[in-house]
Amino acid sequence: MEHPPFAVTVDLVVLTVRAGRLTVLLVERGEAPYAGALALPGGFVRPDEDLLAAARRELREETGVGDGVHLEQLATYGAPDRDPRMRTVSVAWLALAPDLPEPTAGTDAAAARFVAVDDLDLAALAFDHARILADGLERARAKLEYSPLATAFCDEEFTVAQLRAVYEAVWGHPLDPRNFHRKVTRTPGFLTETELTSTADGGRPARLYRRGTLEVLSPPLTRGDT
Amino acid sequence: MEHPPFAVTVDLVVLTVRAGRLTVLLVERGEAPYAGALALPGGFVRPDEDLLAAARRELREETGVGDGVHLEQLATYGAPDRDPRMRTVSVAWLALAPDLPEPTAGTDAAAARFVAVDDLDLAALAFDHARILADGLERARAKLEYSPLATAFCDEEFTVAQLRAVYEAVWGHPLDPRNFHRKVTRTPGFLTETELTSTADGGRPARLYRRGTLEVLSPPLTRGDT
DNA sequence: ACCCATCTCGTCAAGATGACGACAACCCGG
């Protein structure tokens, strides 16, 4: 029984919503292969490091933010030819974050930036990262339906309209404000009402909420409502 | 940039329904560590083998059946101490199969057998396989809600009652035959009606169906209906 | 003051759900 050596990496699909658009964190590769191309941030797992710990470390290195960001395993990619240099298996992770400051912190990937997914030419991504990103987007879209995960894109306190903007950005189409409001506020455990506050986005001040304790929405929100 | 060597394995959670009970394929370990304990079937990924190909190869080695069985990636487990012999990363796969013949085909894991999950002492499983199995079960239970995947447990042609038995076995509680029948037959694309046939399970013959083309159920079946 | 934008609640028809009655179609034993 042989156990041939593999290199194991983590790759991150870091999504956030900026200015109403779903964006993903990408780095510009400085070295071959795919020098100059855009790629997902990531790196090698260290010899005594847990996979989740490696993902969180890379996340912190790239964004400066570590805890408080939702992070879940996405899938693992290990086609024999996915990296021309060596046999590599990559464990991909999906991170959902509130609007983050533009990454600048001096790291190995200084050229990290957020790109709106609509503006992105998937085919231009390095390695098999187009596939990984597509899987991450689909996972995010699906999870908004049956989990309260959209709150991971919001700050600690947020309005129903801000939450709705997340859904609209991720799903790519508008939702009815009144029906959305009814759905999220009348689903027990989805939101916790902040008695006091409210803020102004132009019109009548809105009540602020925090995420509730609910983990699974049933019945789910439907991606198709108008 | 170092890339320390890891051993990469695949582990399989093979589920099937026998005699109305959800069962999982387990092997009895012959060697240390965990000699004599039950474990999920699995093995090392070969140097030039795709991960999916490795999973399907192991599936065939253990069950004698390869194609036609639903196989999807579950998650990847890579805690540094999960295998005391070496640093191992395991990509787990979930397989859903119709009732299979008892595995006997001479392989390295001659002691493979199906065990009803209710009868199983999770803590007795080797390595972190209890966790993997739990994740696989939860995945299977969840997927039955929003996908027509229950058909993967059935033969090519099956009755509504057989399909319902799958749901009842996986979810662990009975469903109303009439409401279930309405739901699955009136959801376009879920089932394809076989004009001709029918069979006998004791009472009135039932129409036979094949799986339809539908991939996602919306609205989903709810795990909680009586 | 007035207008305007946004938030929040209400109404209403259409459809889905859960509970359950009723009949249909087959097997079996007498």
Next chain:
DNA sequence: CCGGGTTGTCGTCATCTTGACGAGATGGGT
């Protein structure tokens, strides 16, 4: 051959949810 047991299929009905949309509430700007 006939009636009971068993299982499959359809129908009904109250209730809940959904999608569409009206309308008042509550702030800022001019």
